[in-house]
Amino acid sequence: MTATMIGHDDAEKAFLEAWQGGRLHHAWLMAGPQGMGKSIFAERVARFLVTHGRGGDGQALSLDDPGDAAAGRLVDAGNHPEIINLTRQVKDKGKDLARNITIDQVRGVIRRLHLSLSFGDWRVIIVDAVDDLETDGANALLKTLEEPPAQTLFLLVSHSPGRLLPTIRSRCRTLRFQPVDRDVMAPWLHEQRPMLDLSDIRAISAASGGVPGKALALIDSDVSAMEKKLLAITSTGDPGNRLREALAREVGGTSNRARLELVIDIVPGLISQLARERPTAELAPVFAQWDRIQRTVRDAVRGSYDGAMVGFEIGNCLAELAPRPGQASR
Known part of the structure; x- marks a missing residue:
């Protein structure tokens, strides 16, 4: 339809x-x-x-x-x-x-x-x-x-x-044609995809920047599934690179640009969540990896924008934030 x-x-x-x-x-x-x-x-x-x-x-x-x-x-x-x-x-x-x-x-x-x-x-x-x-x-x-x-x-x-x-x-x-307000976007998304959870609708409305076409593309990318994949890298450290390689494949190439943008939109909230959960003494690594992610995205936009490379590097940054021995898991 x-x-x-x-x-x-x-x-x-x-x-x-x-x-x-x-x-x-x-x-x-x-x-x-x-x-x-x-x-x-x-x-x-x-x-x-x-x-x-x-x-x-x-x-x-x-x-x-x-x-x-x-x-x-x-x-x-x-x-x-x-x-x-x-x-x-x-x-x-x-x-x-x-x-x-x-x-x-x-x-x-x-x-x-x-x-x-x-x-x-x-x-x-x-x-x-x-x-x-x-x-x-x-x-x-x-x-x-x-x-x-x-x-x-x-x-x-x-x-x-x-x-x-x-x-x-x-x-x-x-x-x-100006971006659509979230209070207009959310009910429209519910009308287009009535089976979506309210939490997914909110996430998509925020990540789309008020652009209806991007919102529909993000729906097809499955916000909840992507969040789980990123959290898995952050919680385990992905010692064998399996999760990061899968992420790179999923967001690489022109046809997967919307998925890469979804990852870029999800990561700030994930980093913010980690910062709230960790003691003040452990915040420096979180901020360092956030700076690294921002540089990666900025350099990619200025350059050739290799989606697979950006996805893998974001995965590397998240893996660095995995709990260390003796550190409480999240």
């Missing part, structure tokens, strides 16, 4: 007010952290436009109003001729995506803009993400934004709007 994302209310209201008032800007920049559901919002806007008229009649609708049934069926089938997606392509004979959206892709879209509309009142171009454009591609898109075709709307998804060409930003109306 695809989750219905939250945090779109202000953006939806701003867009619909412009459409209802006949003041629809030709380019909209959806800016905010990755995982906020900006792509889902862009898809909803595109569907709304191709299933409705030009606007300006003051109708009070929501983006999920079904509109024209025939156009809606084309959208559902992924075949609507007036919705154009510009995104990174899969590399030849592989599964990985190309590093950028190329200039040739942009030129191909621009050529299509010279054709007459074949269905409905709008043509919609979704660029997801505009951050991925090659420099030449960004410049080509800019020229089109400066002289946009009639009845054409651009929806630009951006996770890092500050890195875009200022001239692109200036041609767009910006919709900002």
